[in-house]
Amino acid sequence: MLSSKASSNSHGQDSLYFLGWQVYEKNPFHEVENPSGIIQMGLAENQLSFDLVESWLRKNPDAMGLKNKDGESVFRDLALFQDYHGMPAFKNELVEYMAKIRGNKVKFDPNNLVLAAGATSANETLIFCLADPGDAILLPTPSYAGFDRDLKWRTGVEIVPIHCSSSNGFRISMFALEEAYERAQKLNLKVKGVLITNPSNPLGTTMTKDELQSLITFAIDKDIHLISDEVFSGTVFDSPCFISIMEAAMDSNLKRNTDVLSRIHIVYSLSKDLGLPGFRVGMIYSNNQTVVSAATKMSSFGLVSSQTQYLLSYMLANKKFTSNYMKRNQKRLKKRKEMLVSGLKKSGINCLKSNAGLFCWVDMRHLLCSNTFEAETDLWKKILCEVGLNISPGSSFHCSQPGWFRVCFANMNQSTLQVALRRIKDFVERSRFNYQQNMASLSRKLIGNWVRKLSSADSEEQER
Amino acid sequence: MGLLSRKATCNSHGQDSSYFLGWLEYEKNPYHHLHNPNGIIQMGLAENQLSFDLLETWLAKNPEAVGCKRDGQSIFRELALFQDYHGLSAFKKALVVFMAEIRGNKVSFDPNNIVLTAGATSANETLMFCLAEHGDAFLLPTPYYPGFDRDLKWRTGVEIVPIHCTSFNCFRITASAIEEAYQQAQKKNLTVKGILITNPSNPLGTTMTRPELNLLINFITEKQIHLISDEIYSGTVFNSPSFISIMEALKDMNMEKNNRVHIVYSLSKDLGLPGFRVGAIYSNDPTVVSAAVKMSSFGLVSSQTQFLLSVMLSDKKFRNHYIVKNQNRLLKRQRKLVSGLEKSGIRCLESNAGLFCWVDMRHLLSSDTFEAEMELWERIIYDVKLNISPGSSCHCNEPGWFRVCFANMSEDTLELAMQRLKSFVGSIKKHNHQESEKLRKESHIGQWIFRLSFQSFNEQDQR
Numbered sequence: 001m002l003s004s005k006a007s008s009n010s011h012g013q014d015s016l017y018f019l020g021w022q023v024y025e026k027n028p029f030h031e032v033e034n035p036s037g038i039i040q041m042g043l044a045e046n047q048l049s050f051d052l053v054e055s056w057l058r059k060n061p062d063a064m065g066l067k068n069k070d071g072e073s074v075f076r077d078l079a080l081f082q083d084y085h086g087m088p089a090f091k092n093e094l095v096e097y098m099a100k101i102r103g104n105k106v107k108f109d110p111n112n113l114v115l116a117a118g119a120t121s122a123n124e125t126l127i128f129c130l131a132d133p134g135d136a137i138l139l140p141t142p143s144y145a146g147f148d149r150d151l152k153w154r155t156g157v158e159i160v161p162i163h164c165s166s167s168n169g170f171r172i173s174m175f176a177l178e179e180a181y182e183r184a185q186k187l188n189l190k191v192k193g194v195l196i197t198n199p200s201n202p203l204g205t206t207m208t209k210d211e212l213q214s215l216i217t218f219a220i221d222k223d224i225h226l227i228s229d230e231v232f233s234g235t236v237f238d239s240p241c242f243i244s245i246m247e248a249a250m251d252s253n254l255k256r257n258t259d260v261l262s263r264i265h266i267v268y269s270l271s272k273d274l275g276l277p278g279f280r281v282g283m284i285y286s287n288n289q290t291v292v293s294a295a296t297k298m299s300s301f302g303l304v305s306s307q308t309q310y311l312l313s314y315m316l317a318n319k320k321f322t323s324n325y326m327k328r329n330q331k332r333l334k335k336r337k338e339m340l341v342s343g344l345k346k347s348g349i350n351c352l353k354s355n356a357g358l359f360c361w362v363d364m365r366h367l368l369c370s371n372t373f374e375a376e377t378d379l380w381k382k383i384l385c386e387v388g389l390n391i392s393p394g395s396s397f398h399c400s401q402p403g404w405f406r407v408c409f410a411n412m413n414q415s416t417l418q419v420a421l422r423r424i425k426d427f428v429e430r431s432r433f434n435y436q437q438n439m440a441s442l443s444r445k446l447i448g449n450w451v452r453k454l455s456s457a458d459s460e461e462q463e464r
Numbered sequence: 465m466g467l468l469s470r471k472a473t474c475n476s477h478g479q480d481s482s483y484f485l486g487w488l489e490y491e492k493n494p495y496h497h498l499h500n501p502n503g504i505i506q507m508g509l510a511e512n513q514l515s516f517d518l519l520e521t522w523l524a525k526n527p528e529a530v531g532c533k534r535d536g537q538s539i540f541r542e543l544a545l546f547q548d549y550h551g552l553s554a555f556k557k558a559l560v561v562f563m564a565e566i567r568g569n570k571v572s573f574d575p576n577n578i579v580l581t582a583g584a585t586s587a588n589e590t591l592m593f594c595l596a597e598h599g600d601a602f603l604l605p606t607p608y609y610p611g612f613d614r615d616l617k618w619r620t621g622v623e624i625v626p627i628h629c630t631s632f633n634c635f636r637i638t639a640s641a642i643e644e645a646y647q648q649a650q651k652k653n654l655t656v657k658g659i660l661i662t663n664p665s666n667p668l669g670t671t672m673t674r675p676e677l678n679l680l681i682n683f684i685t686e687k688q689i690h691l692i693s694d695e696i697y698s699g700t701v702f703n704s705p706s707f708i709s710i711m712e713a714l715k716d717m718n719m720e721k722n723n724r725v726h727i728v729y730s731l732s733k734d735l736g737l738p739g740f741r742v743g744a745i746y747s748n749d750p751t752v753v754s755a756a757v758k759m760s761s762f763g764l765v766s767s768q769t770q771f772l773l774s775v776m777l778s779d780k781k782f783r784n785h786y787i788v789k790n791q792n793r794l795l796k797r798q799r800k801l802v803s804g805l806e807k808s809g810i811r812c813l814e815s816n817a818g819l820f821c822w823v824d825m826r827h828l829l830s831s832d833t834f835e836a837e838m839e840l841w842e843r844i845i846y847d848v849k850l851n852i853s854p855g856s857s858c859h860c861n862e863p864g865w866f867r868v869c870f871a872n873m874s875e876d877t878l879e880l881a882m883q884r885l886k887s888f889v890g891s892i893k894k895h896n897h898q899e900s901e902k903l904r905k906e907s908h909i910g911q912w913i914f915r916l917s918f919q920s921f922n923e924q925d926q927r
Binding site: 297306 | 538
């Protein structure tokens with residue numbers, strides 16, 4: 001007999017988001033070995049700038065070789081280093097890097113940073129710190145499918161969605177926020193906080209200062225927390241520039257409320273910006289000392305390998321590298337996104353206007369045979385199995401409107417993206433052709449019926 | 465200010481225990497043979513620092529392993545992207561071979577049944593989440609690793625009910641002790657979901673006997689509950705009797721495929737790599753493996769580290785060489801501690817594994833109480849300047865036992881620690897002798913006065 005967590009499906013991994021991956025894994029595209037396989041467009045990874053990292057590694061072999069600047073081995077120290085406060089040198093570099101991403105408009109204190117094994121671990125840990133089982137967190141939809149597992153599974157916390165819609169570009173409105181809060185109350189759930197992802201996954205948009213400040217005001221008003229998952233902050237490739245929750249909180253009006261900073265917490269990771277998901281580097285930033293203290297102890301359950309902390313502290317210490325990387329990475333992301341957007345446009349498909357992230361939020365409502373989630377799932381299946389593209393349906397992000405899909409663009413090379421775009425174009429044309437054929441046959445049918453009616457009326461007249 | 469969770473605001477993380485407080489004191493005044501020779505010597509940290517040279521030699525000969533290269537080609541990209549919670553296949557294969565070799569190849573493991581986690585800390589907590597609900601209980605023989613109060617209970621809400629073991633039979637687990645613990649749990653209305661043992665034991669440093677293992681297997685079969693065997697010290701068995709894994713005991717009972725027995729392992733103790741965060745769960749139950757694999761998302765092992773260790777552990781020559789040499793060094797060092805303590809009239813529980821000894825200081829207590837144990841512990845920290853772990857922090861139910869680590873320092877440092885202890889014991893003896901002399905004299909004088917007065921009384925009477 002196992003626990004209910006082990007035997008139920010509350011891990012949320014039965015969603016289409018994960019099922020698509022499984023189908024992809026059985027038949028993965030390869031330019032040479034499997035050119036008709038499924039192209040993975042459901043994985044928000046950044047593969048565009050490895051060459052920059054690899055070039056740095058070649059010039060700095062001691063970072064991986066576990067040697068210090070004097071060429072002495074630091075292996076022994078690293079092998080023993082399991083302090084859950086994290087490597088000071090690494091945290092110092094991280095806070096500087098985080099500040100740089102935010103245009104140095106905010107400054108971070110390394111003592112307020114808690115390392116975790118990826119943002120997955122950081123998010124779960126924060127929920128354990130801020131909420132008890134049965135409490136609720138408000139989450140704007142559409143939101144990252146993994147949150148169902150990360151925020152709810154082992155914590156026992158509920159998610160209550162804040163419904164956003166295409167009518168205003170999926171922005172969070174005060175109305176939607178209040179409505180979600182009331183819904184939670186009706187369900188007898190105690191709301192402990194709001195979690196936003198900024199830049200948004202899956203939208204690829206950044207929040208405005210007004211939106212952020214409304215959220216902060218709401219949090220103060222309801223006496224709750226505000227978690228800002230900023231894992232995509234380094235992927236902002238276009239204007240408007242990124243405004244962190246910290247920057248918004250620094251506003252003089254809000255600052256008057258002295259405890260505002262103690263209810264705001266940031267989650268960050270190196271998985272998206274630096275493209276290093278395998279290294280499991282995540283973190284929580286908070287000005288709330290109780291949270292930092294508890295989260296630090298909890299990080300025992302998911303510490304970052306000291307070998308990895310060392311490599312990355314060495315890398316991030318090189319300011320020339322980080323500046324160069326940020327600039328070039330953002331340029332490449334912009335170019336690649338534009339390729340996807342224009343390619344889709346040629347097929348008559350529009351995307352939500354975006355300035356960040358590793359994906360686009362794509363409007364395929366016009367391709368649905370009906371305005372329903374069943375139709376969305378049918379379309380998703382067709383695109384997965386017939387077109388051979390694993391894209392993520394909006395329903396798996398809890399989007400309240402059918403027909404939207406998240407399509408990733410940074411986890412493949414250019415030629416693969418071109419293949420994908422061609423396949424979509426063919427599919428859309430086929431669909432149009434089929435539609436025209438269907439319309440033609442329907443017309444013929446209608447005309448045939450009319451003719452038959454006419455001729456039977458004639459014969460009736462003849463009989464008279 | 466919005467309230468935080470109960471978990472964040474209470475102290476159920478268990479880190480207020482003396483086990484951790486001792487570390488804090490040590491950190492304020494750490495011994496260094498040059499910079500701080502009067503500082504506190506850390507003897508409360510179960511780390512293996514004796515065989516780094518073997519690892520470093522191997523690393524020097526195999527630069528590709530740290531360099532993320534395979535056959536001269538960089539695989540950095542592949543590793544940077546590798547976040548599959550099923551773990552690096554080559555690493556799991558090498559790990560199960562290593563685990564089997566530690567067990568004298570008497571059992572073999574299937575890499576598909578292994579789940580990688582960020583250290584045994586993560587593995588143990590994950591297993592609790594998989595096997596028990598909030599409010600359920602696990603039985604644990606005492607004394608046990610103080611960290612379990614945090615790892616097994618804190619975020620899971622699971623309770624620990626102790627199986628009391630005593631020095632009467634060298635802290636072995638008895639049928640009556642297990643039954644009694646089970647009854648205790650029932651009385652408290654707790655549903656017992658399983659038993660967790662640490663074999664080799666922390667803090668005892670002993671390996672379990674076959675009768676003990678069979679007793680446990682029979683008990684869990686009868687009660688239909690789980691058995692978790694935390695075998696993270698399995699590679700530190702340096703003396704006979706040889707290590708019998710729970711898997712071997714099951715095999716000998718023809719219960720090899722039993723799906724209620726699970727093993728926890730880690731490379732932190734055997735290979736001395738706690739910083740690299742490499743732990744594992746092994747289970748024959750596919751549902752447990754499946755759930756644990758998904759939960760491992762919350763604590764995956766860095767792919768960079770998986771790769772390095774997959775190359776290292778795939779090296780058969782290195783494995784054999786390391787296991788044997790490491791064990792020899794541990795044996796030698798343990799003997800040094802034991803004989804050093806003997807010279808101070810202090811005995812240890814006879815042990816054949818681990819990175820520590822379970823030391824009997826009952827005779828140094830001013831009274832057979834935990835208060836006296838705390839007093840002694842404080843004196844040892846502040847006056848003798850040794851951070852050793854008091855038995856109460858390990859939930860031992862007899863005062864006077866301490867866990868003393870021997871593998872996390874140089875030989876010279878250990879010698880110094882022994883000298884300090886010798887002086888301390890000497891001074892206690894002297895003090896006790898002086899006290900008893902004082903008492904004796906006082907009582908002697910008292911008697912003399914009494915006799916005198918009696919005589920004079922008699923004399924008075926007679927006059």
